Amino acid sequence: MATEILMPALSPTMEEGTLAKWLVKEGDTVSSGDILAEIETDKATMEFEAVDEGIIGKILIAEGREGVAVNTAIAVLVEEGESLDAAPTAAPAAGEAATPVEAPAAPAPVAAAAAAPAAPEVDSSPDWPAGTELVKTTVREALRDAMAEEMRGDEDVFLMGEEVAEYQGAYKISQGLLDEFGSKRIIDTPITEHGFAGIATGAAFGGLKPIVEFMTFNFAMQAIDHIINSAAKTLYMSGGQMGAPMVFRGPNGAAARVGAQHSQDYAAWYMQIPGLKVAMPYSASDAKGLLKSAIRDPNPVIFLENEILYGQSFDVPKMDDFTVPFGKAKIWREGSDATIVSFGIGMKYALEAADKLAEEGISAEVIDLRTLRPMDLPTVIKSVMKTNRLVTVEEGWPQGSVGGYIASEVMQQAFDYLDAPVITCTGKDVPMPYAANLERHALITTDEVVAAVKQVTYR
Amino acid sequence: MAARKSTKKPNVSAEELTQYYRDMLLIRRFEEKAGQLYGMGLIGGFCHLYIGQEAVVVGLEAAAEEGDKRITSYRDHGHMLACGMEANGVMAELTGREGGLSKGKGGSMHMFSKEKHFYGGHGIVGAQVPLGAGLAFADKYKDNGRVTFTYFGDGAANQGQVYETFNMAAIWDLPVVFVIENNQYAMGTAQSRSTSTPDIYTRGEAFGIPGEAVDGMNVLAVKDAGERAVAHCRSGKGPYILEVKTYRYRGHSMSDPAKYRTREEVQKMRSERDPIEQVRDMLLTGKHASEEDLKAIDKEIKEIVNKSADFAKESPEPALEELWTDIYA
Numbered sequence: 001m002a003t004e005i006l007m008p009a010l011s012p013t014m015e016e017g018t019l020a021k022w023l024v025k026e027g028d029t030v031s032s033g034d035i036l037a038e039i040e041t042d043k044a045t046m047e048f049e050a051v052d053e054g055i056i057g058k059i060l061i062a063e064g065r066e067g068v069a070v071n072t073a074i075a076v077l078v079e080e081g082e083s084l085d086a087a088p089t090a091a092p093a094a095g096e097a098a099t100p101v102e103a104p105a106a107p108a109p110v111a112a113a114a115a116a117p118a119a120p121e122v123d124s125s126p127d128w129p130a131g132t133e134l135v136k137t138t139v140r141e142a143l144r145d146a147m148a149e150e151m152r153g154d155e156d157v158f159l160m161g162e163e164v165a166e167y168q169g170a171y172k173i174s175q176g177l178l179d180e181f182g183s184k185r186i187i188d189t190p191i192t193e194h195g196f197a198g199i200a201t202g203a204a205f206g207g208l209k210p211i212v213e214f215m216t217f218n219f220a221m222q223a224i225d226h227i228i229n230s231a232a233k234t235l236y237m238s239g240g241q242m243g244a245p246m247v248f249r250g251p252n253g254a255a256a257r258v259g260a261q262h263s264q265d266y267a268a269w270y271m272q273i274p275g276l277k278v279a280m281p282y283s284a285s286d287a288k289g290l291l292k293s294a295i296r297d298p299n300p301v302i303f304l305e306n307e308i309l310y311g312q313s314f315d316v317p318k319m320d321d322f323t324v325p326f327g328k329a330k331i332w333r334e335g336s337d338a339t340i341v342s343f344g345i346g347m348k349y350a351l352e353a354a355d356k357l358a359e360e361g362i363s364a365e366v367i368d369l370r371t372l373r374p375m376d377l378p379t380v381i382k383s384v385m386k387t388n389r390l391v392t393v394e395e396g397w398p399q400g401s402v403g404g405y406i407a408s409e410v411m412q413q414a415f416d417y418l419d420a421p422v423i424t425c426t427g428k429d430v431p432m433p434y435a436a437n438l439e440r441h442a443l444i445t446t447d448e449v450v451a452a453v454k455q456v457t458y459r
Numbered sequence: 460m461a462a463r464k465s466t467k468k469p470n471v472s473a474e475e476l477t478q479y480y481r482d483m484l485l486i487r488r489f490e491e492k493a494g495q496l497y498g499m500g501l502i503g504g505f506c507h508l509y510i511g512q513e514a515v516v517v518g519l520e521a522a523a524e525e526g527d528k529r530i531t532s533y534r535d536h537g538h539m540l541a542c543g544m545e546a547n548g549v550m551a552e553l554t555g556r557e558g559g560l561s562k563g564k565g566g567s568m569h570m571f572s573k574e575k576h577f578y579g580g581h582g583i584v585g586a587q588v589p590l591g592a593g594l595a596f597a598d599k600y601k602d603n604g605r606v607t608f609t610y611f612g613d614g615a616a617n618q619g620q621v622y623e624t625f626n627m628a629a630i631w632d633l634p635v636v637f638v639i640e641n642n643q644y645a646m647g648t649a650q651s652r653s654t655s656t657p658d659i660y661t662r663g664e665a666f667g668i669p670g671e672a673v674d675g676m677n678v679l680a681v682k683d684a685g686e687r688a689v690a691h692c693r694s695g696k697g698p699y700i701l702e703v704k705t706y707r708y709r710g711h712s713m714s715d716p717a718k719y720r721t722r723e724e725v726q727k728m729r730s731e732r733d734p735i736e737q738v739r740d741m742l743l744t745g746k747h748a749s750e751e752d753l754k755a756i757d758k759e760i761k762e763i764v765n766k767s768a769d770f771a772k773e774s775p776e777p778a779l780e781e782l783w784t785d786i787y788a
Contacts, residue, residue, distance in 0.1 A: 006499060008495075008499070009500045010713060010714055012505065033491075033729065045716055051491050051495045071499055071500060190626060190627065192626065194589070194619065194620045194623055195589050195623025195624050196627065198589025198590050198620060199593040202578075202589060202596065202597070203594070204593070205590065205597075206528070206596070208596075226589070229581075230581070230590055234571075234579070236786055237561060237564065237565040237579070238565060238569070238570075238580075238785075239559075239560065239565065240788075241572070241573050245788070274786050275786055277787075298788035
């Protein structure tokens with residue numbers, strides 16, 4: 001049976017090309033793999049190989065012809081003994097080219113821009129039942145307790161990182177864990193972030209639930225390919241067959257006087273990635289409750305801690321199994337004049353600012369997002385519908401900031417409720433300096449938050 | 460090609476030899492068809508064909524046991540077919556259709572199968588190496604006796620994470636076979652221009668990982684070496700490196716004109732070393748099969764491949780709702 005040989009597409013973008021040269025002539029016998037012709041694309045001259053065997057019955061497009069569309073019949077292959085007359089004489093325009101159906105516009109992911117939305121449904125239930133005994137606990141202890149509790153309950157959970165075992169943690173987060181769980185489950189790695197992040201991700205593919213400690217998130221830049229390309233995207237790329245149930249955790253953001261390479265806040269970076277979840281707790285109870293949720297989560301979770309907060313104490317409920325869900329913000333302080341939204345160590349500035357503002361008779365509502373992905377925007381919007389003013393606070397840089405995203409969402413979902421432009425308080429747009437006075441100025445300050453709230457309240 | 464010569468007579472039955480012929484031929488014909496569908500615009504983007512390298516995966520699969528894992532780069536169609544993933548599902552993924560192994564969301568470079576213990580399909584050169592060691596880490600943690608085949612190319616062998624992984628695999632005695640598929644070109648750069656050592660497996664010596672070079676055009680040599688490597692890993696001695704010297708006949712991807720080597724070089728390899736022809740000769744000269752037997756196999760393979768192409772054309776494009784699924788578990 002005669003077969004048409006079609007003009008091939010030889011690159012992802014090729015639509016037409018030049019049939020530069022025929023390397024076979026009519027009557028030649030060809031077999032799979034033989035070079036039939038040279039074809040010029042916009043990028044290169046490519047050799048075009050035969051797939052089927054047979055005899056070149058007829059050449060339909062002469063060499064030298066430019067602008068030959070992909071899928072045009074360029075020659076006809078016949079079988080031995082078959083008459084050339086069996087070959088079709090006219091070259092049909094195109095064979096069975098894929099003509100992808102014109103895709104209708106994708107459904108909008110979020111119902112955007114409703115002018116005057118109803119107040120959104122929010123879950124404002126307390127984190128623990130009233131009357132629960134509270135224990136003063138440092139963030140450091142809370143994180144350790146969360147890991148220990150989850151490891152007791154699930155053999156597949158293990159901790160891996162630099163100095164997590166024998167050294168007891170570079171910041172002493174894993175203190176005591178080696179003694180309790182042994183070296184099979186508390187694993188010291190060499191200083192090799194890219195490698196161990198990849199090994200941990202592979203272990204997650206293989207059915208374990210790794211907790212990867214980065215000594216700081218600054219070093220996770222070495223490993224970010226595995227966090228994003230390997231851990232976050234595999235569930236999607238595999239059509240839901242396999243993913244990476246794991247936690248990447250460690251201190252994030254500025255500590256004190258450690259310079260530009262050890263002081264970056266990665267909240268906005270990781271918040272952008274579909275497939276990742278991102279938590280950034282402020283208090284010890286959130287550190288514990290969110291880390292326990294993160295370890296149980298079947299998705300890769302970025303857990304951003306803060307070195308300055310490690311030693312601070314907060315009330316933690318004494319409960320057998322205390323968890324905090326992702327995507328549920330916490331209102332630390334109710335207020336009526338302006339909303340301050342923050343997360344992580346930014347909460348320190350937000351709460352201090354609210355105290356100062358109260359002294360001046362300005363009532364600020366302070367919301368801790370706790371998780372950035374998923375982000376509890378309904379709680380923010382509900383608050384803005386009440387206060388009509390919004391200030392966001394974070395330590396990271398201004399361009400592409402978390403606050404910038406919140407401002408744009410609030411503008412789209414609650415524009416009519418805003419009585420002033422949203423102000424996004426961020427760290428300064430500079431690498432972190434070492435000098436004490438410069439570092440203080442590079443970070444967000446409580447006074448800047450106070451000034452921003454006054455500006456949006458026109459005081 | 461400095462590869463270890465097999466001194467003993469191959470310990471293989473006629474049935475096994477016929478199976479290798481069939482498995483390699485399936486990959487060859489499948490890839491040729493994929494190239495053709497690419498030319499017709501039915502397959503888009505990047506498409507990296509495995510033609511010429513068939514003996515590598517077929518030989519190593521012959522050394523694997525049920526439950527062993529495998530992971531590789533983006534030149535992955537051969538690995539999937541060799542471990543038993545359906546040609547229909549692979550081809551339909553290439554055309555981006557609902558019937559594809561990743562529902563059309565992965566493409567040529569990203570397919571997976573939990574059932575067949577195939578963990579992708581990874582597009583970042585070298586990234587599959589620590590991932591593969593991680594799979595082995597999980598097996599060692601569970602103490603289940605499984606081994607992971609972690610495939611990567613001579614190009615990936617220059618990535619830093621490979622050596623980070625060698626180090627950890629060695630200190631933790633991970634049951635992983637590192638299979639370096641040395642096809643001699645990292646995209647368009649010849650090994651001699653990119654790689655300081657002519658024998659890449661020797662780089663394992665720095666980490667105390669044993670290794671050897673293998674004639675990757677000879678499926679029996681690959682199987683033989685694979686069995687040594689697997690036995691080493693399964694006995695708890697840690698990782699093993701196989702540098703399988705092979706050759707890809709086609710360009711790096713469909714859009715590679717391959718001007719960095721001569722047509723004679725490719726032709727010489729094809730006519731003198733072709734892995735499928737070698738087995739074909741063995742079958743015929745050993746009188747294990749007749750010309751007719753082999754023709755029947757050819758026909759059978761052609762049917763499987765043609766059917767997969769039909770399936771891949773007829774399977775519908777994924778529903779638009781699929782855009783929003785499988786992001787979170």
